[in-house]
Amino acid sequence: MTSTRPEIDPELRPLLDLMPAATLSTGILPQVRDIAAPTAESVADLLSAGRTVDRRDVSIAAPDGTHVPLTVLSPAGLDRSAPVPCVYWVHGGGMVMGDRFSNIDIPLEWLDQLGAVVVTVDYRLAPEASGTTLVEDCYRGLAWVAEHAADLGVDPARLVVAGTSAGGGLAAGVVLLARDRGTPAVAAQVLVCPMLDHRNDTGSSHQFTEGPATWTRPMNAFGWQAVLGEGPTTKVSPYVSPARADDLSGLPPTYIDVGSAEVFRDEDVSYASRIWAAGGHAELHVWAGGFHGFDALVPEARVSTAARRTRTDWLGRVLETGNAS
Numbered sequence: 001m002t003s004t005r006p007e008i009d010p011e012l013r014p015l016l017d018l019m020p021a022a023t024l025s026t027g028i029l030p031q032v033r034d035i036a037a038p039t040a041e042s043v044a045d046l047l048s049a050g051r052t053v054d055r056r057d058v059s060i061a062a063p064d065g066t067h068v069p070l071t072v073l074s075p076a077g078l079d080r081s082a083p084v085p086c087v088y089w090v091h092g093g094g095m096v097m098g099d100r101f102s103n104i105d106i107p108l109e110w111l112d113q114l115g116a117v118v119v120t121v122d123y124r125l126a127p128e129a130s131g132t133t134l135v136e137d138c139y140r141g142l143a144w145v146a147e148h149a150a151d152l153g154v155d156p157a158r159l160v161v162a163g164t165s166a167g168g169g170l171a172a173g174v175v176l177l178a179r180d181r182g183t184p185a186v187a188a189q190v191l192v193c194p195m196l197d198h199r200n201d202t203g204s205s206h207q208f209t210e211g212p213a214t215w216t217r218p219m220n221a222f223g224w225q226a227v228l229g230e231g232p233t234t235k236v237s238p239y240v241s242p243a244r245a246d247d248l249s250g251l252p253p254t255y256i257d258v259g260s261a262e263v264f265r266d267e268d269v270s271y272a273s274r275i276w277a278a279g280g281h282a283e284l285h286v287w288a289g290g291f292h293g294f295d296a297l298v299p300e301a302r303v304s305t306a307a308r309r310t311r312t313d314w315l316g317r318v319l320e321t322g323n324a325s
Helices: 013-018 029-036 040-047 105-114 133-147 166-181 203-207 217-228 265-277 302-321
Strands: 053-061 067-075 084-090 117-121 154-164 188-192 254-259 282-287
Touching: 040 105, 053 133, 067 105, 067 133, 084 105, 084 133, 084 166, 105 117, 105 154, 105 302, 117 133, 133 154, 133 166, 154 166, 154 302, 166 188, 188 302, 203 217, 203 265, 254 265, 254 302, 265 282, 282 302
Parallel strands: 084 117, 084 154, 154 188, 188 254, 254 282
Antiparallel strands: 053 067, 067 117
16 A cells, blocks of 8 residues: 555645644644634625625534534525525544534535525534534534425426535435435535545545645544544444445435545545446545645645536536436
């Protein structure tokens, strides 16, 4: 198994060279969380940047009484008599950090360009929450959206589940749950560099055991351990680690993209391949020279604009025709 890494795109390389050595541990997690969470000011600036958005904050109760916050972002003055698509957004952060406004610029592009309502969920984080708690929080929020579709001005036949990194993995788990429980109907899933496999043992994971990288194999191990604990992991739920799912049939049209120079590359390629093997519809893009989260961290790079444009074009076709052919 080679440890030689794919080259980084020249427009992305300067940022990676400036980054400190990436590490993650229990001791520094509070500090990292403070840095990772968007500020209220940055969120306000983003929501008002060339767009007019109506915002509604709600919370839903988990079975244990915990309140899980959701934020609904709608095109201003939405006519609820003409329902629009909805993107249900699951944020990244290794399942241990971030909040519902992390990476929100990605689905806001779909609000701008596709007229979609965006709903984003503040699922509980590990290690304070563990096991299936995170994915169940996300599923519960999706069910709430489906139940309140008319009030939100959302077309229940055009409900998209999307997420990035850990959020991409949780999004995949939510879609598996929705398939297996028979509700709600999901029109498409968009998985951006998703974190899908707790085994953390692919060729690409070993290539990124050390920095420079925005996410490394040891950091990935920390995130998974926070969710799964110290015990044996042979019976991990496929809703938590979707790569463990035996059956990937019956899924909605799926878009997966990932960089060639990152830890999740091989597990993401494998997931798309297994959807095809099950007779499903998946579009896969591996962006040469992209590190983990490249399109969010260096959005002005040509490979980043190409990745975001291609993703949005695919989603537009799916929402218009019901498939991406």
